[in-house]
Amino acid sequence: MTAALPWLALGFPVALLLACLARPVRAHMLALLPVAPLPALATALSGPVGLVEEGPWLLLGMALALDATGAVFLGATALLWIAAGAYAAAYLRGKALAERFAAFWLLTLTGGLGVFLAADIVSFYLSFALVSLTAYGLVVHEETARAHRAAFIYILLALSGEICLLLGFMLLAAAADSLLIAPAVAALPDSPWRDLTLLLLVAGFGLKAGLVPLHVWLPLAHPAAPTPASAVLSGALVKAGIFGLLRFLPLEAGMPAWGEALALAGLFTAFYGVAIGVTQSNPKTVLAYSTVSQMGLVTALLGVALAEANAGVGAAAALHAAHHALAKGALFLAVGVVAATGRDRLGWVLAAAAVLAVALGGLPLTGGALAKLAMKEPLGEGYVGRLAGLTSVTTTVLMVHFLRCLAATAAEAPAAAAPRGLVVPWLVAALAALLVPWGLHLAGEEGALAYALAPAILWEQLWPVLLGALIALALARWVRLPALPEGDLVVLGEGTARRVAPLLRPPRIAPPPLRPRRGLTLALTRAERVLREWPAAGLSLLAVMLLLGASVALLP
Amino acid sequence: MPPVAAPEAGFPWIVLAILLPLAGMVAALPLGRHARALALLLIPAGLVVALLLAAQVWREGEVTYALGGWTPPLGIALRADGFSAVMVVTTAVVLLGVALFAQSSFRAPPGEETRAALLFWALLLGLWGALNAAFLGNDLFNLYVALELLTLAAVPMASLEARAETLAAALRYLFFALAGSVLYLLGAVLLYGAYGTLDITLLAERAGPEPVTWAAAALMTAGLLAKTALFPLHLWLPPAHAGAPAAASAVLSALVVKASFFLVLRLWFDALPGVMTAAAGQLLAALGAGAILFGSVLALHQVRMKLLVAYSTVAQLGYLFLMVPLAGGGGAAQPWDAGAWSGGVLHAVSHAFAKAAMFLAAGLFLRAAGHDRIAELRGMGAALPMVTLAFGLAGLSLLGLPPSGGFIAKWLLLTTAMASGQWWWALVMFAGGLLAAGYVFRALTPLLARTETPVLPGRPVPRHQQWAVLGLALCSVALGVAPLMPFALLQVGRPEAAEEGIG
């Protein structure tokens, strides 16, 4: 039974999509969205399963597996998908093109879950590509100019990322002569193309995870999508990149140079995201930058692990991912709820959002705090660890900024209330964001509870949050930050592209004029006229005769 | 002494093959309008005779027959080897097609003037007799008579439509052919003076390389080339062939020029193999190459379809002469012997079918449209689909593309050329094929063009004529699908020089 569950988890959304070919099912398509991830949640809850090679006839021989880390990733994202799905069902009801949205949603969902379940390279790539490409449909959905631009940049970078991954995977598979991920990664350190492979993989996954400078699509795409889509994009889909790094970096063997570089890139991203984020005013954009920052942090964690050959880092990363997925998802959903809520009822909504937001900064007793706790040890005491600790402060700064932006977007009518279809999924996600990390934490070693509640630890977690909040308020009060465009660096790229594009267009070459009659033809026609003359013909007859005679008589 | 077939060795089909048409011609003259019926009766019968002769050759090997029981050098011998048999059968088949085609064009219903009809059928029978005589004769003087008879039948045929330009063309044809005949006769005289015989088999034994034979060979070959219209002696061919009525053009282009070619081969391979040199072979091939390139380019630029087809004949005749230096070349790697020789002969045969079909098709277009200007034949393909198909199929053979007799022939020639290291002749053949593609498709293009309103033939084209054209074209294709039988037949009595080469 457990062996069949992963297949069910992937097959169910696809089956639902196929069922939508029938008109009656299609009429209720939106209602399917929260149902589709249920088997995946069940799979995650039933715990790790070993390698399941029940699909040797699929793709190039498909195999699935679920380890403990994968189960956490899968479970958390499945929860988010359920909540966001329910939210989407309410959000899009009766709107145009809802069916198209639902179709892309189901496809993205399948890919997003498949990433965590795939045990062979090709299935992984398939899932990853499915996520990347079909998410386009979610980003562009509203068909506004902004959505088109965001979606274009998204697909451009996503495709580049796909290509990098494809090449990396080819190199990996060719070197290992195996399509299963585990043996292929184990063989990577001895591959003749080791560095090229790593470069391509890091670029491909980093792009998805928003590693600077490959992050530019993220602050454009996440806000442009409809709110529930933003939630899964920022909550669930970026995790595919992190999970990819976790799966494909040779953490057991360790590679100090690569690890260090990755850690630095991650840290830089963590701070960069915040720095740009505080200049933004759209709450969704701020959240997107926050995602960039958070993923940078996890990347730094993985970098350290790679440098130190610490294969046990998965649990910490998973915990962070689980929390971030649910919290960030819930925050995005909150944006939609706030937008539908009047000033009169805003208070409790903002309060709940505030808890979620500051939890990302590591507010004690929240899931965020547990995540930071789990990451503390693997990050170590070095400069990376210390700098990573500082991100609690910066994250809080960004989150407070977010709350201020969020409050400004409330509905105009003071008495407006968000429909229940939006509020309930949001609350479920928010609750999950608080509770799931605790569940995971307590499932760990004994004494985990006491450790997490030790006053020293609590203080250690509290002061950065307080500091961050103070800085944020100070910034808001006294500093006037410049308003940077969404997607920062991308503007430079677009400008360059606009200038370069005309140069690439091939010049029009006029076809050469046809010459009426070519020289040879003319000459032959003249020759024919001469040969047709009677005396010429007679002389040729004589000439042929003499030549024949000569060749018979004189030549061998 | 060659074995002489005793009269009881087998029925003398060989004699019948010559006598039947000649007797028919004589009988036709007083018959007037009924000459057509006689010809239509005799031609199928002649085909049967030809096939029986071929079967005889196939079963018994080379057939010789001494006329009146006198053996050479005193008597005159007829001889049928595989080569002759193949040519005789080809002639009969082409004539059958042409006769079917012509039976409605050259008929004289009671009350109409009968001259053209009588003349055509009588000439056709005479021509046929002359052809068979040329293919079956084993005596150089006999062959001269056959050639002359051929000329005397062919020239009036070219001028059946007594317009000024056809008459002029016929006169040029006549003069050139006569000049050729005289040269040939002069050579024959020299040979007789030196060796006292004109029997090919005996000459082959007696003739050696000495000045008399050299001169004779040069004279006879030049004379025959003039009759074959090998470049640069082709001046008479395009106007004569293009000016004749379609049925006549078909016979002239398909068969008449082949007779003198046949004699060139007889002379070089059977009569004087020891005399000819490799250099002479290269010279002949060079002329052939010239014909291929020159004729093809000119065909490419013709405005009228019949002229295009006529120039294509000039070009295609060139291929025949490429076999001379290639014979005997590079047999080691090939599973066949005498590839080039067989290829050349097969080319002659497939060209006969194809060219007959093409001229007849051109004639039908001319009839339907009232003119044969290629560019103005737009839409004729839809009006006469079967004829267009036939034209295309015949073109296939000229291009040397499979499946067609032309392809097999070209293949044999090409492999020998490459195997014997004479790659330059292969290049010429390739160039010729490409040029042929150029002119064939240039002619096909307007035919297939779509017109605003469907084109209707100006004069109705009888169905049996269309079938005759298609039948001939299919023969050229069939030769490419099943060439084994003619190929094997060709090997009967094959001259040694064909395998060992000349010079």
Next chain:
Amino acid sequence: MRGALLPLLVLATSLVPAVVIFFLSEHAWRTRTAINIAGAVGKLALVAYMLDSVAAGAEYELRFPLVPGLDFLLRVDALALLFVTLSAALWLLTTIYAIAYLGEGPHQSRFFGFFSLCVAATTGIALSGSLITFFIFYELLTLSTWPLVVHRGDGESFAAGRKYLAYTLGGSTSLLLGIVWLEGLVGPIEFTRHGTLAGLDSATLGICFLLLVGGLAVKAAIVPLHAWLPAAMVAPAPVSALLHAVAVVKAGAFGILRVVLDVFGIGLVQAEGLGVPLAAMASLTILYGSLRALAQDDIKRRLAFSTVSQVSYITLGVALAGPVAAVGGLVHLVHQGLMKITLFFCAGALAETLHIHKVGEMDGAGRRMPLTMLAFSIAALGMIGVPPVAGFVSKWYLGVGGLQAGQVWVIFVLAGSSLLNAAYFLPLVYRAWFVPPPGERAGGWTPLLAREGHWGLVLPPVATAAVALAAGLFAAVALSPLGWARLIVARDYGL
């Protein structure tokens, strides 16, 4: 005896209809359709039967001497069957499509006659067991395609036809020269007798390889011999489908496969260093074709240049001369056919139903013809190499094969090509699905307005797209194109 008869029967299933159709009256619509469909179905059935037995190791052979030493030889081996199966299946669909596409148009007997003849020639090419038999059918293909290219009968068609002939006949000349040269040295060359060329010197081998592959490269549209292909897109859509996916281009690629695998043999090609230049040419073509496609505004022209690019994957695969890459090349023969024919079917349907010819007119096409555009999108994604569509499998094998053959640059060619493919295919897909059709507000989609064309124009692309998807999704099944390609390579390499 039955063994010898089968190849002939397979050939006859399209040859006989061709001949019969030529002589049918223009108005005998029902008879013509019946004969067409019967032939196609019959061929498919025969092929299915042979697939089963060839997988079990059977081989069929029919030998018919034309002249001594020049045998007409039909052989059914695994490679032949790969191509035959493709052409048989696509023929059926293309016939259905063509019947719907041409409707009541003129000259149908001629069209379908040559159409069937074209398929017969393709079948012959696939089944031929010796170089000369191959050449015979190769030429038959050239000639039977010309009337199809010029079918519209206007000036543009004839210009295209002239170009087509000039290129292909030039190519055949080179091919024939190569064949004649080789056979002049070693006698008849059959595909089963490996090693006959081993004794020749390097220069001769090199020149002959150049002549043979150069001649075949015309049909395979390898740069710079590709110019006929984009010109030939003036032909009706079913003909384009035939040219690009089933017959002509494939014949060239298949010929290169035969020459490399069965005439020279991988070992000799490697030893003489002939593979790498060929692979380089193929790579150049892949990139050049894509770049040119990018600049085309006409949809069919864009697809045509895309074919130029895609077909060279096949050549690239065999030229790399490693088993895995060869699998990639072989399997792309089928995959490209499935995907490209889908694209052309769709382009034709768009032109017929909505009069869409240019990229800029594609706006909202997906909302108006959802099924057609779904098929189009699947095929386009497959061309880019997105899993699980079949194109991915080809690319994967080519890439891994290239790496294992020590040619790392190959993967960058693949990467560049994929990006370019995306750059010229995705705008079409994007416009179709995400831009509202002219005259409709953004965000409005009323599915009821969808108007697909005649079912005969919809079913074939949907079917081929489904098969392309299935070929990728179930690639690991033994009878999938991939499974079959593996079987061929395993037999050829004696693995």
Next chain:
Amino acid sequence: MTATLYGLTGAALVGIGLYGLIVRRHALRRLLAFNLLGSGVFLLFGAVAERAGPGGDPVPHAMIITGIVVALAATALGVALVLHLARETGRAEPDPPEG
């Protein structure tokens, strides 16, 4: 001796005939030139027969007679054509005037 004389005369006739055939434009002149040519050849043949010894070789004689008949027929045909041509065009020159 007679044989040599025959031979020389024949050779001279052949030369003259060839010259006339090539150079002359008028159809009748060409026809006459052809007859000269033919006669030259027959004379040569006669010489050959003479050389065979006393009484001569009968075979060439038979051939000469046949040849004369053939030449006569050809000449008749030629004359008929020339007449026809002259009736159609008023000229007896088969070559197109522009050449």
